[in-house]
Amino acid sequence: MTDRFRDKILPVTAILLAIVAAWYVGAYMLNAPFQRDLDRRAGETPTFSEFVVKTMTQPKPTLPAPHQVAVNFYENTFLRSVTSARSLVYHSWVTLSSTLAGFAMGTLLGIVIAVGIVHVTTLDRSLMPWIITSQTIPILALAPMIIVVLAAVGITGLLPKALISTYLSFFPVAVGMVKGLRSPDAIHLDLMRTYNASKAETFWKLRLPASVPFLFASMKVAVAASLVGAIVGELPTGAVAGIGSKLLSGSYYSQTIDMFAALVAGSVVAVLLVTAVGLTGRIVERAMGARPA
Amino acid sequence: MSVVQAQGLGLTFNTNDGPVHALSNVNLTIEKGEFVSFIGPSGCGKTTFLRVIADLEQPTDGTITVNGLSPREAREARGYGYVFQAAGLFPWRTIERNVALPLEIMGYPKVEIAQRIARTLDLVNLKGFEKKFPWQLSGGMQQRASIARALAFDADLLLMDEPFGALDEIVRDHLNEQLLQLWDRTNKTICFVTHSIPEAVYLSTKIVVMSPRPGRVTDVIESTLPKERPLDIRESPEFLAIAARVRDGLRAGHSYDD
Amino acid sequence: MSVVQAQGLGLTFNTNDGPVHALSNVNLTIEKGEFVSFIGPSGCGKTTFLRVIADLEQPTDGTITVNGLSPREAREARGYGYVFQAAGLFPWRTIERNVALPLEIMGYPKVEIAQRIARTLDLVNLKGFEKKFPWQLSGGMQQRASIARALAFDADLLLMDEPFGALDEIVRDHLNEQLLQLWDRTNKTICFVTHSIPEAVYLSTKIVVMSPRPGRVTDVIESTLPKERPLDIRESPEFLAIAARVRDGLRAGHSYDD
Amino acid sequence: ADAVTLQLKWVAQSQFAGYFVAKDKGFYEEEDLDVTIKPGGPDIAPEQVIAGGGADVVVTWMAAALAARDKGVPLVNIAQPYKKAGMQLVCPTDGPVKTTDDFKGHTLGVWFFGNEYPFYAWMNSLGIPTEGGADGVTVLKQSFDVQPLIQKQADCISVMTYNEYWQLIDAGYKPEDLIVFNYTEMGVDLLEDGLYVMGDKLEDEAFKDKMVRFVRASMKGWEYAIANPEEAAGIVMDNGGQDEAHQVRMMGEVAKLIDQPDAKLIPEAYERTAKALLDQKIIEKEPEGAYTTDITDAL
Amino acid sequence: MSGLRVSWQGGLAALLALAALLMLPIAEPSAGGPSVTAAILLLVALAIAVDAAPAGTMVRAAALLVGAHAGVYLLLGDLGSVNGAARGAFYLLLVSCWLLAWRLVSVLSSIRAASRTGEVALRLVIPFLFGVWILVLWEAIVRGAGIPFVLLPPPSAIAARIGNSLPILAADVNQTIFKAVLVGYVMGCGAGFLAAIAADRFVFMRRGLLPVGNMVSALPIIGVAPIMVMWFGFDWQSKAAVVVIMTFFPMLVNTGAGLAASGHMERDLMRTYASGYWQTLFKLRLPAAMPFIFNALKINSTLALIGAIVAEFFGTPVVGMGFRISTEVGRMNVDMVWAEIAVAALAGSVFYGVIALLERAVTFWHPSIRGG
Numbered sequence A: 001m002t003d004r005f006r007d008k009i010l011p012v013t014a015i016l017l018a019i020v021a022a023w024y025v026g027a028y029m030l031n032a033p034f035q036r037d038l039d040r041r042a043g044e045t046p047t048f049s050e051f052v053v054k055t056m057t058q059p060k061p062t063l064p065a066p067h068q069v070a071v072n073f074y075e076n077t078f079l080r081s082v083t084s085a086r087s088l089v090y091h092s093w094v095t096l097s098s099t100l101a102g103f104a105m106g107t108l109l110g111i112v113i114a115v116g117i118v119h120v121t122t123l124d125r126s127l128m129p130w131i132i133t134s135q136t137i138p139i140l141a142l143a144p145m146i147i148v149v150l151a152a153v154g155i156t157g158l159l160p161k162a163l164i165s166t167y168l169s170f171f172p173v174a175v176g177m178v179k180g181l182r183s184p185d186a187i188h189l190d191l192m193r194t195y196n197a198s199k200a201e202t203f204w205k206l207r208l209p210a211s212v213p214f215l216f217a218s219m220k221v222a223v224a225a226s227l228v229g230a231i232v233g234e235l236p237t238g239a240v241a242g243i244g245s246k247l248l249s250g251s252y253y254s255q256t257i258d259m260f261a262a263l264v265a266g267s268v269v270a271v272l273l274v275t276a277v278g279l280t281g282r283i284v285e286r287a288m289g290a291r292p293a
Numbered sequence B, C: 001m002s003v004v005q006a007q008g009l010g011l012t013f014n015t016n017d018g019p020v021h022a023l024s025n026v027n028l029t030i031e032k033g034e035f036v037s038f039i040g041p042s043g044c045g046k047t048t049f050l051r052v053i054a055d056l057e058q059p060t061d062g063t064i065t066v067n068g069l070s071p072r073e074a075r076e077a078r079g080y081g082y083v084f085q086a087a088g089l090f091p092w093r094t095i096e097r098n099v100a101l102p103l104e105i106m107g108y109p110k111v112e113i114a115q116r117i118a119r120t121l122d123l124v125n126l127k128g129f130e131k132k133f134p135w136q137l138s139g140g141m142q143q144r145a146s147i148a149r150a151l152a153f154d155a156d157l158l159l160m161d162e163p164f165g166a167l168d169e170i171v172r173d174h175l176n177e178q179l180l181q182l183w184d185r186t187n188k189t190i191c192f193v194t195h196s197i198p199e200a201v202y203l204s205t206k207i208v209v210m211s212p213r214p215g216r217v218t219d220v221i222e223s224t225l226p227k228e229r230p231l232d233i234r235e236s237p238e239f240l241a242i243a244a245r246v247r248d249g250l251r252a253g254h255s256y257d258d
Numbered sequence D: 001a002d003a004v005t006l007q008l009k010w011v012a013q014s015q016f017a018g019y020f021v022a023k024d025k026g027f028y029e030e031e032d033l034d035v036t037i038k039p040g041g042p043d044i045a046p047e048q049v050i051a052g053g054g055a056d057v058v059v060t061w062m063a064a065a066l067a068a069r070d071k072g073v074p075l076v077n078i079a080q081p082y083k084k085a086g087m088q089l090v091c092p093t094d095g096p097v098k099t100t101d102d103f104k105g106h107t108l109g110v111w112f113f114g115n116e117y118p119f120y121a122w123m124n125s126l127g128i129p130t131e132g133g134a135d136g137v138t139v140l141k142q143s144f145d146v147q148p149l150i151q152k153q154a155d156c157i158s159v160m161t162y163n164e165y166w167q168l169i170d171a172g173y174k175p176e177d178l179i180v181f182n183y184t185e186m187g188v189d190l191l192e193d194g195l196y197v198m199g200d201k202l203e204d205e206a207f208k209d210k211m212v213r214f215v216r217a218s219m220k221g222w223e224y225a226i227a228n229p230e231e232a233a234g235i236v237m238d239n240g241g242q243d244e245a246h247q248v249r250m251m252g253e254v255a256k257l258i259d260q261p262d263a264k265l266i267p268e269a270y271e272r273t274a275k276a277l278l279d280q281k282i283i284e285k286e287p288e289g290a291y292t293t294d295i296t297d298a299l
Numbered sequence E: 001m002s003g004l005r006v007s008w009q010g011g012l013a014a015l016l017a018l019a020a021l022l023m024l025p026i027a028e029p030s031a032g033g034p035s036v037t038a039a040i041l042l043l044v045a046l047a048i049a050v051d052a053a054p055a056g057t058m059v060r061a062a063a064l065l066v067g068a069h070a071g072v073y074l075l076l077g078d079l080g081s082v083n084g085a086a087r088g089a090f091y092l093l094l095v096s097c098w099l100l101a102w103r104l105v106s107v108l109s110s111i112r113a114a115s116r117t118g119e120v121a122l123r124l125v126i127p128f129l130f131g132v133w134i135l136v137l138w139e140a141i142v143r144g145a146g147i148p149f150v151l152l153p154p155p156s157a158i159a160a161r162i163g164n165s166l167p168i169l170a171a172d173v174n175q176t177i178f179k180a181v182l183v184g185y186v187m188g189c190g191a192g193f194l195a196a197i198a199a200d201r202f203v204f205m206r207r208g209l210l211p212v213g214n215m216v217s218a219l220p221i222i223g224v225a226p227i228m229v230m231w232f233g234f235d236w237q238s239k240a241a242v243v244v245i246m247t248f249f250p251m252l253v254n255t256g257a258g259l260a261a262s263g264h265m266e267r268d269l270m271r272t273y274a275s276g277y278w279q280t281l282f283k284l285r286l287p288a289a290m291p292f293i294f295n296a297l298k299i300n301s302t303l304a305l306i307g308a309i310v311a312e313f314f315g316t317p318v319v320g321m322g323f324r325i326s327t328e329v330g331r332m333n334v335d336m337v338w339a340e341i342a343v344a345a346l347a348g349s350v351f352y353g354v355i356a357l358l359e360r361a362v363t364f365w366h367p368s369i370r371g372g
Ligand SMILES: Nc1ncnc2c1ncn2[C@@H]1O[C@H](COP(=O)(O)OP(=O)(O)OP(=O)(O)O)[C@@H](O)[C@H]1O
Pocket: B013, B014, B015, B020, B021, B022, B040, B041, B042, B043, B044, B045, B046, B047, B048, B049, B085, B215, C135, C136, C137, C138, C139, C140, C141, C166
């Protein structure tokens, strides 16, 4: 118990406290100029402590103070029914579902592409450059057009958002897996050759297990990218539901506190997702007899 | 039909600082059922030659046939088993699953796989270590696991690259005997790299002595020992004579003789 | 003061399917300037014992001191050089840069590093391969490079785990002699694992015979051979007597004696 | 019922209250229409949506519609609910800009995405270059909020009378703290929210009839919304609007821009818009047939 | 082994060309008339015939090259300027030409180049052909089916737009890539790398920093970009900040995985030298981590570009690729949007290529580079 405290809780709290402290200082510094303008126009001359309090209680601050965000986050997470459009849980769930769909499709696509590239020379030579090019297309710039086009052919709802997540997440997986699938030692590949193992057997028995560290590193990046994709995909749908829509509607009205609460919700989802992938990775590696470090 | 037939075989590696002539003008014929040992100074091309037979390296000169086919065709016919110089076990498989690997690939039925694992692990004296991962084994145990892996399936040609290098004398003697029995019983052809002159003489029907830079065959000694070889044959004068000849060949190939 | 002093030393590995007793109740004292060989069946704990001395493994029972310090302190004082059972060269470094590695870490000056590289690579007969990468070397050459790496710096204690396992007899004899000379000249203490009984007898002042499951010391033989040892001492009756005693100890430790 | 899909130019807010009210109050149903309203957003171009077949009718600004027409999307204005433009430029009184003469050398926030034309037309008429430097103005692509002013990143910013202006007020500016340049008052405005359809579809009488019914119901919605701003704002909130008090206020301002809910396009305003766009080479050819009064005449 | 060897691509192409013959004309109205149609059919037939004949590889490749490309060139020309005029025969012949190009790529892929330059040339030509055909199909379908310009312009229009907007494109590239992307990329990768080292070195940091790092991973640009504009102003600095945030996490994760990738024996070896943390890091663990680190560098090279462009959708000066894209969409200048996208794709590919070359040089020892 005390070990747990020393090893886990203490460091995380310490770092979080440091961030919160820096955040307060930042909130003061960023909100102060506007507060000064306000006071000047109103002809007020508050004392320093009054002034500090004012910078922390603006309704639409440039940088909301942590407690403002915390209160908003708490209200919108715990005090609302989870089906209400004002509940962050509801919005997080909407985002999470398209993230997971996109992540699953992206990971699969990434692996399939990597397998193709590693096994088929023609693909390696002709496809890889264009996959790279595809990622340099600012998909987020095209996201609205894509959503529009898909809506025109009748695809709406979860799928278009998930497709954007897929697009963003398949690339890290493909790049990592190409590397991973090519990483077996020469001696192991030679061994498989001596058995005249088919490509499929070499893949399942050697290349895939050898690529596991690369796969999980890539999947962590991919799941985070999926989340970003899902959030961005929610913007052009008219801001109906999801963390992205909260961010968007917050930004129209400069409701920075709402925006930050939504950002916090997004980050919590991210931590959960990345941690889940990390844990899965560790379980898989343990099952594969990895030697403790 | 000869199992291996090499003619004017040469292999040159291109490296960052110039070519390395690993093999040059190697002529050698190995008949079915022979037990051939390769002996020679470190770096003389023994491993390279085995790799050429196994179609893991492409010769740059000359020709070679394996079972009358090109090495590639022979490999595709799963004509041989190979024990590498390093164990090369898959770290994510337990010992028994490592031994099962070639059997799975060659499509043996489940029951038979289990039997063969048990039999070969017993042969190399690794009973009780089935469920361990490679890094939990000592160096010699890993090497034995890799031998078990190559013996688990029935290949007519066995290529063994210093399989007993990390084993103590007693185990080595034991495995030498086992190998001879196996060879005798199954009429396999065996190509065997070793650094031990007594081992080479004890096991082989033919000893190939090589010398380095460039790697070539300097002597081929046909053994006159009977096929039946008790361990104490190693004290016989015939045995010692052959050993002396091998030692001379070996010494001649060396760059220093201090 | 003894260099290594082990008392009631035991080490148990916890594995997925139960504990493995790698060492149990090992008592051993090694004095400065001794050349100690460890010999024993595969898996009896030789490597483990060396690793305990080197502070790479923590004993679960008993005590051990190295140079009067704990293994950890001794390691931090850079008290020893270690040659692993496998070569363990860094693939991104050429051979000479691999040999340079410990020298860089220990802060030797540039000029001296160059000299030492040249000297030790010459010693193991790898001249001309300075600029090659490890995968361009044969197995024996890699092993020699790793020996060179351990000999390049001046450690009072050398731990060598089957350093000559992949070498042919001629090179082995050569390196045996070189090692003896070095030991004689520098008064190092050497712990040497080998599977070759003649090698153990030829080199050592003390031979430790071990037996497995659990690994323990079954015999400690103090050599009566003189310090000056020409190669042909190996035919002397004294030599053969010691060798026989080692062989008996080894055989006794084995589970099968067929 | 006949299906109609309407694509808005922006998110659900009182700017589009008439359509939401018409749907909510059943005015569309009365006309035997089944209307789907798709909200827009910062990167949705209604012109693209309609060209791709994603909508039957769109709400957009005339400048954007004519630009699309120039690119081969045959958009036709069938009704113009907004008579006046709501866009204006505001500068704080304590800032450097007091009159149009003070613009030189300062930074102005402008909305792009097709909303920049009135600004450039105005600068053109003032003869001020927009490439920056001491003699010109530096243009900043403004985000859709009022932060650039609060942050003092721009000396003046664009606002809508019905939206961002009130956000400034909410942020603590008083009306007397702000200098306002209103495009309509300066006579350099371009027509804003109008209803547009694809010209080729208008050849179909049934479609035309559908549009007549649609516009009629929509304008009924606007009338109702102007008369009942609180209720209209509530309906907007039900459809995804944010901040009820703000929506009520927006409804009041929007009513001023709509003026008469007869949906008739004023030809002079159209001519002015087309000329400004031609002058700035935003469109290349003089637009023809870009509007029709057939629908509004049939109301 | 003489006689005819018809590849499946060739056979299918011949069948399609025959079918097209029955469904003429190509377009309504046809710009070139029957003589052009005849020429196309002739070219295709000739290419198929030469490919099937026992000719040398080079001859066959040349015939296919000419047949496929001259054929499709005439085909597109025959469409004239009328959009949406294509008929069934047009698509049949299009696919027929495409199959010939496919066959060409297969023939080229099978060539074992004798020289190094030949090898390099092949490595370039094959993806180039692949790309050319993406564009050709795009052009043909957009024009043939008459897809509205504002939805998807044909590549020819995009190329024309690139041609006469070079100064604008150059200014945008300078603003977005040379300022925001490069600065942000270097800082973001650097920060991720240092954070991974800190987390590795100090248990405290590992426990505390990694969860926080994970949080950063999900900060969506849409939420972050406005905040960065608040903090760093509307010029490129705020875009660079967005890039920093986007590239931080992949680097953190991959460096972390890489630092765990060195072998046990190697680490034991360093212990026997009583090598300090930093020495072990620099001499063993970082080199062993390089394949992972380059993974992150590659992923980040494309992420950085996306991030900088999208960040410009918020507040920016009136220059930059993202600014141009969002503005020109609103103006219905979709060709300009695609011109920027094309430039972004080109710049991104070059960026990626440079990193891939660097990777080959640095991790030459890794099995994936030595050939796996
Ligand atoms: N991949 C390679 N690239 C370059 N040179 C190589 C390569 N593999 C082997 N060599 C060189 O070829 C020569 C022969 O190597 P080989 O491995 O066949 O020797 P060996 O006889 O098996 O030696 P050992 O007994 O030490 O294992 C050596 O000089 C070695 O340096």
